Amino acid sequence: MIVFLDPFRSLPDRRQRGKVIYSLDEVLLLCLLAVLTGAESFVEITRFGTKKLGLLHRFRAFADGTSSHDQLGDIFATLDAENFQHCFIASVASLTGAPAGVIAIDGKTVRRSYQEKGRKAAIHMVSAFAARQRLVLGHVKVTEKSNEIVAIPKLLDMLAINGAIVTIDAMGCQRAIARKIIDKRADYVLSLNDTQGTLCEEIEVFVEEQ
Template identity: 35%
Template sequence: MKIEELKEGIRNISEPRRTGYGNIRHKLEDIIIIGLCTIICGGEDLADMEAFGKSRQEYLSKFLELPNGTPDSDTFRRVFEKLNPSELSSCLINWISCERTKRGTVAIDGKTICGSGNCKHKAYHVISAFVAENQLTLGELAVEEKTNEITAVPELLDLIDVKGDIVTADAMSCQKKIVEKIIKKKADYAIGLKQNQPALYKDTKDYFNEFCDDIPMKSTLDKGHGRIEKREYQ
C-alpha cells in the first residue's frame, strides 16, 4: 500500500475545521495517518495517538510534513469528532482496494462483537466484506441489530468494488434487493437458501429430488459455536 495514494484520498475528505482563521497548525492528512498507524499498531485511544506520534516522530517525518510537530490528544479528538465518517470510510476502502491484484471471492458476513454491549446499549453488530485471496477486509458497516443486515448489505455493496467477483453470503442475504444490487455491481453470487424463502426453497428442493440420482452428494458433521451441524451438499 502506497502512502501517497492514501494522502491523495485524504485530500478529498472535507476539512472539518474552520480554515478562515489561520490558526490550523496540523495538516489533516498528518492527523489521520498518525491515528491510523496508531490503531494498526495496537493503540486504543487519543492519548495513544499522541504518544505514538511523539515516539515515532523522526520516522513519521519521512513521509509526513508535521509542520508543528505531533498533534496532541485534544487535536485528535476535535478532528475525529467532526470528520465525516462516510468520507473517511470511503477513502480507506479505496486505498485498501488498490492492493487487490486479481478478482476472487468476497465473503459478506455479520458478526456480533462480544463484550461490546452494556446496560445502555446492545452489543454492536458489524457487517463486513472479506476478500479471501488477499486476506483483506474491503469494508464494514455497524448495524443496531442482526435483523438489520438485510438493509445494511446493499449499503455495504455500494461502498466497495466487486466487479468480476463472486459474492458469498448466508441465507439471511437471500433477498431480491441484495441479489439485484450484486448484479448491478456486475458480480456473481453464491448465497445460502433456507426456508426464509419458502417458495424458492420448495422449488429448489423439488428440482434436486427429481434429479438426485444423477447428482453426487456429500455430508459433513461439524461441531462449533455450541452446536453440532450436519450439512448435506448436492
C-alpha cells in the same frame, strides 16, 4: 504511504482554516502508521508520533510536530463518519487492487457491546472480508430498528467487487441484494434455508430436474 492519502482528498475538513495547526493528511498518516504498529487509542497514537517523528518527516513536513491525544479526538470528532468510511475503503482498494476471489459478507455482534444499564442494545455490524487478502474491506453498523437486509446493500455500495464472488448467509438471500451484486459485475453464492419455503422448493425441483 502517500497513495493511501489520495482518496482522502475529497474528505471535507470542517475546521476553521485559520486555526488549523495540523493538516488532515498529516493526522491521517500519523494514525495509519501508529495503528499498523499496534496503537489502539489516541494516547498510544500520540506516543508513537512523539517517538517516531523522524520517520514521519520522511513523508510529510510535520512542522509543528504531532498533535496531542485530545487534539486528535477533537479532529476526528469533526469528520463525517460515512464520508470517512467511503474514503478509507477506496484507499484500501487502491492498495490491494480489485478484490478477486471470494468476498464473504457476514454479520457479527460486537462482544460486550450490550449495556444493561440504560438497556442499550448490542452493536451489530455487517462486514465484508476478502478471503484471499485476509482483509476486512469495510463494515456497516446495523441500526437498532433495522436488520442485515438493509445494511448489506449499503455495504455493497461502498465496495469495488468487479469480478469477485460474494458469499452471504441465508439472511442475504434477497432478490434486491442478488441484483445489486450482478449490477456491480460480480457473482454470488447465497445460502438458502427452508424458512424461505417457496424458493427452497423451486430450487430443489430445479436441481432434481437437472
